[in-house]
Amino acid sequence: xxxxxxxxxxxxxxxxxxxxxxxxxxxxxxxxxxxxxxxxxxxxxxxxxxxxxxxxxxxxxxxxxxxxxxxxxxxxxxxxxxxxxxxxxxxxxxxxxxxxxxxxxxxxxxxxxxxxxxxxxxxxxxxxxxxxxxxxxxxxxxxxxxxxxxxxxxxxxxxxxxxxxxxxxxx
Amino acid sequence: xxxxxxxxxxxxxxxxxxxxxxxxxxxxxxxxxxxxxxxxxxxxxxxxxxxxxxxxxxxxxxxxxxxxxxxxxxxxxxxxxxxxxxxxxxxxxxxxxxxxxxxxxxxxxxxxxxxxxxxxxxxxxxxxxxxxxxxxxxxxxxxxxxxxxxxxxxxxxxxxxxxxxxxxxxxxxxxxxxxxxxxxxxxxxxxxxxxxxxxxxxxxxxxxxxxxxxxxxxxxxxxxxxxxxxxxxxxxxxxxxxxxxxxxxxxxxxxxxxxxxxxxxxxxxxxxxxxxxxxxxxxxxxxxxxxxxxxxxxxxxxxxxxxxxxxxxxxxxxxxxxxxxxxxxxxxxxxxxxxxxxxxxxxxxxxxxxxxxxxxxxxxxxxxxxxxxxxxxxxxxxxxxxxxxxxxxxxxxxxxxxxxxxxxxxxxxxxxxxxxxxxxxxxxxxxxxxxxxxxxxxxxxxxxxxxxxxxxxxxxxxxxxxxxxxxxxxxxxxxxxxxxxxxxxxxxxxxxxxxxxxxxxxxxxxxxxxxxxxxxxxxxxxxxxxxxxxxxxxxxxxxxxxxxxxxxxxxxxxxxxxxxxxxxxxxxxxxxxxxxxxxxxxxxxxxxxxxxxxxxxxxxxxxxxxxxxxxxxxxxxxxxxxxxxxxxxxxxxxxxxxxxxxxxxxxxxxxxxxxxxxxxxxxxxxxxxxxxxxxxxxxxxxxxxxxxxx
Numbered sequence: 001x002x003x004x005x006x007x008x009x010x011x012x013x014x015x016x017x018x019x020x021x022x023x024x025x026x027x028x029x030x031x032x033x034x035x036x037x038x039x040x041x042x043x044x045x046x047x048x049x050x051x052x053x054x055x056x057x058x059x060x061x062x063x064x065x066x067x068x069x070x071x072x073x074x075x076x077x078x079x080x081x082x083x084x085x086x087x088x089x090x091x092x093x094x095x096x097x098x099x100x101x102x103x104x105x106x107x108x109x110x111x112x113x114x115x116x117x118x119x120x121x122x123x124x125x126x127x128x129x130x131x132x133x134x135x136x137x138x139x140x141x142x143x144x145x146x147x148x149x150x151x152x153x154x155x156x157x158x159x160x161x162x163x164x165x166x167x168x169x170x171x
Numbered sequence: 172x173x174x175x176x177x178x179x180x181x182x183x184x185x186x187x188x189x190x191x192x193x194x195x196x197x198x199x200x201x202x203x204x205x206x207x208x209x210x211x212x213x214x215x216x217x218x219x220x221x222x223x224x225x226x227x228x229x230x231x232x233x234x235x236x237x238x239x240x241x242x243x244x245x246x247x248x249x250x251x252x253x254x255x256x257x258x259x260x261x262x263x264x265x266x267x268x269x270x271x272x273x274x275x276x277x278x279x280x281x282x283x284x285x286x287x288x289x290x291x292x293x294x295x296x297x298x299x300x301x302x303x304x305x306x307x308x309x310x311x312x313x314x315x316x317x318x319x320x321x322x323x324x325x326x327x328x329x330x331x332x333x334x335x336x337x338x339x340x341x342x343x344x345x346x347x348x349x350x351x352x353x354x355x356x357x358x359x360x361x362x363x364x365x366x367x368x369x370x371x372x373x374x375x376x377x378x379x380x381x382x383x384x385x386x387x388x389x390x391x392x393x394x395x396x397x398x399x400x401x402x403x404x405x406x407x408x409x410x411x412x413x414x415x416x417x418x419x420x421x422x423x424x425x426x427x428x429x430x431x432x433x434x435x436x437x438x439x440x441x442x443x444x445x446x447x448x449x450x451x452x453x454x455x456x457x458x459x460x461x462x463x464x465x466x467x468x469x470x471x472x473x474x475x476x477x478x479x480x481x482x483x484x485x486x487x488x489x490x491x492x493x494x495x496x497x498x499x500x501x502x503x504x505x506x507x508x509x510x511x512x513x514x515x516x517x518x519x520x521x522x523x524x525x526x527x528x529x530x531x532x533x534x535x536x537x538x539x540x541x542x543x544x545x546x547x548x549x550x551x552x553x554x555x556x557x558x559x560x561x562x563x564x565x566x567x568x569x570x571x572x573x574x575x576x577x578x579x580x581x582x583x584x585x586x587x588x589x590x591x592x593x594x595x596x597x598x599x600x601x602x603x604x605x606x607x608x609x610x611x612x613x614x615x616x617x618x619x620x621x622x623x624x625x626x627x628x629x630x631x632x633x634x635x636x637x638x639x640x641x642x643x644x645x646x647x648x649x650x651x652x653x654x655x656x657x658x659x660x661x662x663x664x665x666x667x668x669x670x671x672x673x674x675x676x677x678x679x680x681x682x683x684x685x686x687x688x689x690x691x692x693x694x695x696x697x698x699x700x701x702x703x704x705x706x707x708x709x710x711x712x713x714x715x716x717x718x719x720x721x722x723x724x725x726x727x728x729x730x731x732x733x734x735x736x737x738x739x740x741x742x743x744x745x746x747x748x749x750x751x752x753x754x755x756x757x758x759x760x761x762x763x764x765x766x767x768x769x770x771x772x773x774x775x776x777x778x779x780x781x782x783x784x785x786x787x788x789x790x791x792x793x794x795x796x797x798x799x800x801x802x803x804x805x806x807x808x809x810x811x812x813x814x815x816x817x818x819x820x821x822x823x824x825x826x827x828x829x830x831x832x833x834x835x836x837x838x839x840x841x842x843x844x845x846x847x848x849x850x851x852x853x854x855x856x857x858x859x860x861x862x863x864x865x
Contacts, residue, residue, distance in 0.1 A: 046837075047836060047837040047839065049826075049839070050773065050774035050775060050823065050825070051774075051823065051824070052823070058837075059820070061831045061836065061837050066815075066818070066819065066831070067819050102818070102820070
């Protein structure tokens with residue numbers, strides 16, 4: 001890989017290109033729109049919230065703001081692992097339909113890279129009937145022969161989290 | 172050069188609403204006594220709205236206000252007596268103007284028909300002679316002129332002598348003349364008679380006067396418009412020359428003269444009034460207007476903050492200096508460190524207090540609507556009422572202030588409708604015909620107390636009790652204290668009004684009042700004496716941002732209980748614990764059995780011990796019933812800043828918010844009523860399958 005070129009391209013997103021922060025989750029690489037990422041911080045214990053789904057780990061203190069943290073492994077029904085050295089919380093801003101902006105932390109195995117991806121390079125994800133609907137994915141793309149799954153963080157964090165949550169509450 | 176005025180529109184609307192409030196309260200005061208200064212204040216408020224409306228292109232607002240202003244001007248000059256009729260009409264105009272402003276703010280169309288109707292009424296009023304009329308014709312000042320000027324004059328003589336301070340207000344005569352020149356042919360003669368000797372000359376003062384002759388097809392309104400901004404601070408005379416000479420115009424000129432002369436003398440006051448008007452905050456839109464997100468803060472509060480931050484910086488630098496020399500472990504250092512830390516603590520506390528003060532506004536913002544309300548309602552229900560406001564300067568959190576308005580309105584309406592009697596009955600009962608209604612606010616501890624009291628008939632104890640029995644709220648032979656009976660009126664669906672009136676009595680009122688107040692973390696109660704009147708007392712926390720909390724621990728978790736919700740805490744005596752059907756546990760507290768709720772079960776967290784005798788029981792009260800919350804231990808008590816969970820997540824039942832503890836971790840604040848409700852809902856759903864099987 002040409003590192004010089006990578007550095008150059010990571011600095012500036014070109015026209016028609018979006019920058020994605022990618023992270024690892026059970027050996028798969030996922031990406032989120034980098035403009036949504038507010039910060040990345042190390043994992044620290046969260047205060048559990050009662051009567052919430054298991055993938056909501058609780059709330060943490062982010063410089064005076066109370067922010068919910070979601071375990072993406074559990075959310076995707078992946079096998080849970082012990083949080084280790086590389087475990088990080090990616091703090092993202094989520095546009096809430098009609099409610100303004102919310103801040104949510106997602107716990108992932110490790111952060112990976114920043115990639116420039118052209119919108120045209122995103123292929124729609126095939127329906128595979130998994131734990132999350134394909135609606136939560138912007139699409140799939142290939143960078144350096146690796147498949148990246150680009151997530152639609154708004155959809156994932158609002159629709160799914162809260163919908164599932166409300167369902168569990170009603171049940 | 173074009174400036175986008177739209178960005179100033181919000182400011183205009185805000186000022187407009189403020190002006191309207193000044194207008195309204197001023198007009199209401201006119202009822203009682205007639206102070207010239209009072210009328211002046213009203214006039215100036217109307218004038219600012221008119222000026223603002225014209226500058227921002229809201230011509231309908233400015234046109235409408237103009238007619239009001241004319242009427243007010245007559246009142247100010249004593250040419251029109253202040254009658255209830257006039258005041259009523261003006262108040263109606265204020266309402267109309269408020270709707271117009273709201274419509275303009277929301278970019279909607281205002282009710283043109285209504286506006287036109289009221290405007291017509293105002294003009295009709297102007298057309299009738301005022302009760303006192305020293306000068307003939309002058310009752311038709313402006314309206315007449317517009318008719319007269321339909322036939323255009325040829326020449327105008329303008330005598331213009333500004334006050335010496337005019338330049339300081341940013342008005343530039345030459346620019347005015349340039350504008351005048353665009354209307355027609357102009358010749359200017361300067362009057363330099365007042366010019367002082369050179370060494371006495373103050374370059375910021377205007378010493379000149381001018382005589383202008385303007386030729387052309389111009390009407391007086393066009394000229395008036397140009398001088399609109401300066402006519403308050405100058406001596407202005409506009410007279411037609413030549414063949415155009417009608418008596419009415421003479422009168423107009425004279426009337427204008429008196430007006431301008433007076434305006435000149437009260438110029439300084441008008442500035443004061445504007446400033447005063449600016450202090451008043453919170454536009455009270457009568458309808459769809461959005462709640463304002465901004466807050467006006469007195470400058471001294473900000474200065475105080477700046478001072479405190481300054482002190483904080485000093486403490487910080489002091490501490491960092493100690494930090495830098497920490498390696499030389501001198502014992503004297505620890506002493507300084509301790510001093511520094513205590514200083515820092517004091518600074519932070521003071522800073523927190525002052526920041527909270529910023530959100531505090533006097534309750535008068537909420538009280539100010541009542542004079543009008545009482546006035547309108549009392550005439551509607553045919554009662555004579557005197558409203559007394561006291562403690563208006565008592566400060567309360569803005570959020571509390573915004574939410575307390577509606578319950579207060581309801582209570583006042585109730586007092587007026589049910590509490591106070593008609594003059595006839597009052598007379599028969601040897602009471603003054605005019606009833607009195609008092610609104611009082613004061614601080615008590617960390618609470619604000621608001622009282623709504625009247626000297627009316629008081630609550631009818633028997634009627635309430637009968638009604639309550641009828642509705643099945645109390646058992647027939649139940650013994651109740653007077654206080655308990657009175658407070659029954661806060662039960663849902665309770666109204667003793669013999670007939671439902673327009674004002675109140677739909678039976679949804681008092682329980683809504685109580686719910687709203689409870690939502691604010693407050694309490695409401697009522698006391699009453701037959702034939703002496705009743706008093707409703709509302710107690711509210713001063714702020715919703717801070718809570719006096721009791722930290723409790725359950726397993727590894729820390730939960731915070733509001734200190735006021737705790738009645739007592741006790742160690743469990745195992746013999747006093749009993750259970751019903753092996754499911755619900757009760758604790759015998761003196762002569763009462765209270766349900767035990769285990770927080771660890773509620774929140775599904777590990778508790779260090781399930782054994783009740785190992786932990787503590789915190790007795791809390793919700794909805795009149797006591798409960799024992801089982802926790803591991805009580806920790807410290809401290810003030811906690813409430814952070815909403817909703818901001819980034821959503822509200823959870825049983826939890827009113829979260830806070831950040833000294834060690835940086837998040838702790839949840841418990842909402843006791845919600846928690847108990849949840850407890851029973853959960854229990855009921857858990858019971859269901861059992862009963863199904865059985």
